[in-house]
Amino acid sequence: MKTFFLSMAGAFAAMFVFILLVVSFFVILIVGATNSAPPAPDRIVLSLDLNMELPDQSPVGGLAAFSQTPGFIDLLTKLKAAEADDAVKGLYLRGAMIGVGSARAEELRQAFHSFRDSGKFIIAHTQGTYGMSGPSALRSLTAADEIWIQPGTDLFATGVTFETEFLAGLFEKIDVRSEIYPFYEYKNAPNSYNETAYTEPHREAMTALADSIWDVSLSDIADDRGLSVESVRSALESGPKSAQEVIDLKIMDKLGWPEEAEDAAKERAGEDAELVELATYMPPTISLKAPLIAVVGGEGPIVTGGAEGGSPFSSPPAFASDAIARAILDAGDNDKVKAIVFRVDSPGGSPTASDQIWRAIKRVQEKGKPVVVSMGSVAASGGYYVSAGADYIMADRSTITGSIGIFGGKFALEGAFNKIGVTFDTVSVGGEFADAYGTGTFTQAQEAEVKAWLKRGYDRFLGIVGEGRGMTYDEVHEVARGRVWSGEDAIEKGLVDEIGGFMDAIDKAKELGGIDADVTPRLTFYPRRKSGFEALESLFGVSEETARVAYMLGTVANDDRMQVLIEDLARADAVNSGQMLAVGPRLREH
Template identity: 30%
Template sequence: MKKFLKYTLAVIVGSFVTIGILMLAFFIMIGIFAASSQKEISVKDNSVLVIKLDGPIVERKISDPISDAIAEILGEPSPIGLNQILSSIKKAQRDDRIKGIYLESGTVLAGYATVEEIRNALLDFKNSGKFIISYAPVYTQKSYYLASVADKVYLSPGGMLEFKGISSHRTFFKNTLEKLGIEMQVFRHGEFKSAVEPYTRTDMSKPARMQTLTYTLSIWNHLLSKINDSRGLSAEKLNVIADQVPMFKDETFLMQTGLIDGLKYKDQVINELKDSTNTDYSKDINSIEIKKYADVYVPDDKKGISKNKIAVIYAEGVIDGTDSSEGIISEDLSRTIRQARRDTTIKAVVLRINSPGGSALGSEIIWREVKLTSETKPLIVSMSDLAASGGYYIACAADTIVAHPNTLTGSIGVFGLIPNVKGLFNKIGITTDRVKTNKYADLPSIDRPFTSDEKELLQAFVENSYNTFIDRCAEGRNTTKEKIDEIGQGRVWSGKDAIDINLVDLLGGLDDAIEIAAKNANITDDYRIVELPEELTPFEQFVKSMGGNVKTRIMSLFWKNNDYAKILQIINNVENNYPIQARIPYDISLN
């Protein structure tokens, strides 16, 4: 009887789970068809473009019905593409129906280089003579940096403004691993290649601390310089303000510092927007949100439908990471670059990189296609927040490398990290045994320590991978391996500092890279942009999503921005990644 009830309960629970999944799929499909049948979006005269950055910003927004539907169910904002934001700001600049921008940037979820790209686009927008008004109940430091470009920066009474300087921290697992009986066996080349330190130390090494302080100061000083340009506050004064922690000061302090222009409630800001657009107070403002405006067509006087194309290829995420449905998949990206090379209508390629690196093998595969393409037509690299280690590996063969001052790049080095869990097995009573036909048939094994011969083999493999890495960089940057080795060793550099050591050619954003590509291809007045890889239709993306790692997608939504989830992901990467990695030292998080 007990078994009968058990099986009956299991069948009932299973049925409900199945019904729930089918219902979710049904509603997603309804949403897809509803979206595909949407009527054309219209923009009214005398409108305000509303830029509300309340979700993650990715390089390029891909239609993903499952993630969007789950995010909506959970009440989470769906990601917005940087490409959508930049193109919308450009369109609004030449769109006579748009009179200005209302910016809500309270909690920007992006890196400093991404924020810089948006900020520069807003600066260009202001050249049109149109207004920008920023408002938020709370400004994070990145959000304030973005908002500081506005004509007016308003904070809600009782609100908070974070401005305290930049910090970078990391988590160390050495003591935990020792308690579990796990030994991390490390193989690396590079004094600064500190990716292994969280597993072998309890704090930063001197080289790691030095390099972190160097690029953190570089980024902070750049921010102070740009805020000074917009707000007229010197670096010295801004540092004094930061040391007083404005977020814990009263409203009078915030006004006296000059960080903001006023304290206003939302209705008061709306009234100011009505004044700026000559809208009667009794009527609503004509406005359109950026996610909708991204789909609005606005003619460009400079370019029509040209046969000449410049391909912008997006490379975002870890190279050949643990999730085969996310990040950079070396075979897929290589195929996309190869197709662009063979397409005679594509006159130049811009490779947009936002990656901490990853598999050394995957990086080599992509590098080959980048090199072949650069020998055929102009290929320009545009670096976003990160283009480090493997991210730099795939960039070094480009004709020109463009980075933001606050891009993190370099980290030329490789490492291998393989756990020995014999101590853990002993604690929980697990034993193993084996037979083998040859001396190294069971290499690598995680249930025993490596022998001295095996350690020599693996270290030699790492040294060979590093030698190949600096050889690629030396060839691409037209210098010697010795000079690359001097600035390599796994050291991370800011984009600004990378200029001085010949890792980067110019400071700028995606638009600058596109202009260089057009100039090098001699098509400055006759081209159009195509983004690659081509987007799937909503239905195709739905089918792909259902066949992908749905569990990972769901967990990422539930655990998003959770420190514990990040730690678990780091551990998962160590367990499942390709043994030899060309990757940035650690998961960098700058406040």
């Protein structure tokens, strides 16, 4: 009875919210009809606060879709469009207090250079202290014409550190046996379960990756500021610097407060200039007759199935194979679409799901529709799997990619349960493998079968990469074996065609799709982005009690270290249920 009343209360609450929103909507329409819209400013200074936490791509479900949360790639496209808007004079940039991620900093830097090359200015302001966030926060600012730093603050732009948690010591204490087998020695994700510290191959790969990201970061900062790489290295590797020291070293230009830098930007733009947030800026419209390029976005872990379900207070899986494969096929069926840009930002996931998405790409290519992959911050393991068949692959120098390999197995939990007095007995028919995924350890025959199954999966992965990249099995195996590479190194290994960001991928899609270089295409997004009120539909039928639980879980999940544990549990559950995984190592850069 209590559940009934709670459900009824939730239904009435949802109905009340819906009525309130509908009434508000019509009030807005009436007010809008009786009041003329204010004229667009003649002089605009766009503003961008890098402290905003944005997904790579705009969410297609949940409250985030209802609120029309923009994605990172939306900011890039708006900034590019603003280059041709005569009303836009410049950009006021607020620096991030923590890192924005190295690949994202690289794409921002490229966008800022293009914006400046169009004849517009950028004034940046930072409040200095970046803590242990690495070089990305600084790297995202140095392309500005002028950088202000708040008095009394410090710059703390350290090197690159990757931190990995290891659970083998815990498993030993509680008598859990990790029987998870990686293919091959560089497949580092299961090391969290199998080891107490880095193996030599694991350390080798992580060190090479950190060196690559640090070197390209120093090079970019030095180029932007007209300094030598060695002088920047010396300054940043010697610890925190006061605001005045930063200016003396010519890493930044002026001391000042945020409002002073903002005023300087508006003054430079001219009389009556107004500040407009980049996220809300509406660029000039593109002709409906312009050729179409489809953008298909996949972000997060790659999973089988669709994108529906789950809590409406959180975004649905953004890399669900049914949804992404269907998006690619739908884009391929649209005769007006000249080419597809597939934006991949994923550490990997299910090989089965990755296979489904790979096949969808092959099908649209068979219809003569070119596919260009734009890799975001990470496109590793399954994220590389879904990319391998594209006509062209682009990555940032700081993108984490490769990790061509798989793992699988299980956790033998019988010993842990025995410690607390729980015992198991088994009746099993159907062959020796029938009880392989029970609580006990694998028999020798079961272990051999699991490894043979994983080897078949690894060989298929390599075959797909070899076909897509024009390489032999042995050539792929040499750069695979589960190893991650930076985009900079992946170029040399033949895994990527060109260094470039999302806007470069659009240009390449124009070329492959036969669109003239001087023509601006329209972008159409797949899966289709829902309007705010379409996204609201997913809220109906949710009880008040469910909403509270979902909200609390969402708050907990936002904690970085809690997120690590949640991901560990999700991977462990998948492996323990007999799934093969193509997942790269979790990298927390700081």
